[in-house]
Amino acid sequence: MPADATIARAALEALRQLLGERLSTAPAVRAHHAKDESYHPPAEPDAVVFPESTAEVAAVVEICAAHRVPMVPFGAGTSLEGHVAALYGGVSIDLGRMDRVLQINAEDLDCRVEAGVTRKQLGRRLADLGLFFPLDPGADATLGGMAATRASGTNAVRYGTMRENVLGLTVVLPDARVIKTGGRARKSSAGYDLTRLFVGSEGTLGVITEVQLRLFGLPEAIAAAVCPFDDLEGAVATAIETIQLAIPVARIELLDEVQIDAVNRYSGLDQPVAPTLFFEFHGSDAGVREAAAAVAEIAARNGGPELRWATDAAAREKLWRARHESYYACLALRPGARGWPTDVCVPISRLADCILETRRDVDDAGLLAPIVGHVGDGNFHLVLVVDPDDEEEMARARRVEERMVERALQMGGTCSGEHGIGFGKIDHLEAEHGDAVEVMRQLKAALDPHGLMNPGKLFRL
Secondary structure (H helix, E strand, O other): OOOOOOOOHHHHHHHHHHHHHHEEOOHHHHHHOOOOOOOOOOOOOOEEEOOOOHHHHHHHHHHHHHOOOOEEEEOOOOOOOOOOOOOOOOEEEEOOOOOOEEEEEOOOOEEEEEOOOEHHHHHHHHHOOOEEOOOOOOOOOEHHHHHHHOOOOOOHHHHOOHHHHEEEEEEEOOOOOEEEEEOOOOOOOOOOOHHHHHOOOOOOOOEEEEEEEEOEEOOOEEEEEEEEOOOHHHHHHHHHHHHHOOOOOOEEEEEOHHHHHHHHHHHOOOOOOOOEEEEEEEEOHHHHHHHHHHHHHHHHHOOOOOOEEEOOHHHHHHHHHHHHOHHHHHHHOOOOOEEEEEEEEOOHHHHHHHHHHHHHHHHHHOOEOOEEEEHHHOEEEEEEEEOOOOHHHHHHHHHHHHHHHHHHHHOOOEOOOOOOOOOOOHHHHHHHHOOHHHHHHHHHHHHOOOOOEOOOOOOOO
């Protein structure tokens, strides 16, 4: 047992009897489970467990609850607001071994997976059936983690976020009861929508162990295109007009000139170093051609030359791999620095003002901070590339981040479109929701009266 452990020895012994070697207190294992991909400082659990079934998760929770041991669910560790940090010690529940695709219902376009299945793992299983699951955050996150953070990705403008694509869940509650929410029906008016309560709960209300998901058929035709613009204004205007005119796009992503330079170097692209939109169109051959032609007209009016097309699968894959690697491309611009990624989402009519004012703040602060975003739904990201040991630089970065969130809230937006709150945006959650945060506290207290589930996330204890 670690010398600084807060966990009762009796709890450790009970967990060891349950799991044997699938309980670890090794320093390297604890350190791995102490942090995510963000700049936030690590906080180590006292122990890490590796259950392999919902029944084992329930048994772990029962032991921890009996001994008042904090619990932190852990998927792939790819979150960006400190979600997996064990702020109060306790046990990290690593769901990575729960990686089975339990059921695929091709005719009904749904599937059931364990929480540790990653999005790429599921994609490989579905491809042979002519199906796909469209949500694609930058990292190869687990589907349980994606549900817990209400994640989305580049396809959200057409297919929605995890909120729209989770049909049901299996959840282990803080008292070790196992419940199933939702089901396979595409709509229901039966009782409270508990699925939506747990989607986005960030492990504070229970441990998600299974997820029922909507699926989609692979489109008949797919085409991707890239369009550089003379300035950021033209790129954002094109994105806004495309959405307001209801042109059916599957993806519409903005990368500013700093981000384009980064992905050119990191991922081997050869795009002009200019504010750029990445598009993808799904549908029939005729429908794709019609949508693409309409977008090309809009782009031309806003300073975008002819679209550069990527129609074969290899070219599209290279393009979107580069987009998904954009965070790591940012870090490569300044070796040894850390990334402070943050995101907001605003009504589409306010997107241009929000992005341009944020860009001015970055420039005025003298910071390296590329802008990239799922601009089709008003969501964009700022990646502040910083030295965490430089207090003055961190203060400048913090002020830029604060102003970005304040601006989004004033525009009727949200402090996070998809990263979640963790412990990095607690103050912003309170600014956004005001008295409603107290209702959230009451909900947590009803389900988790001892505050054992991922304590210190969403709001302070």
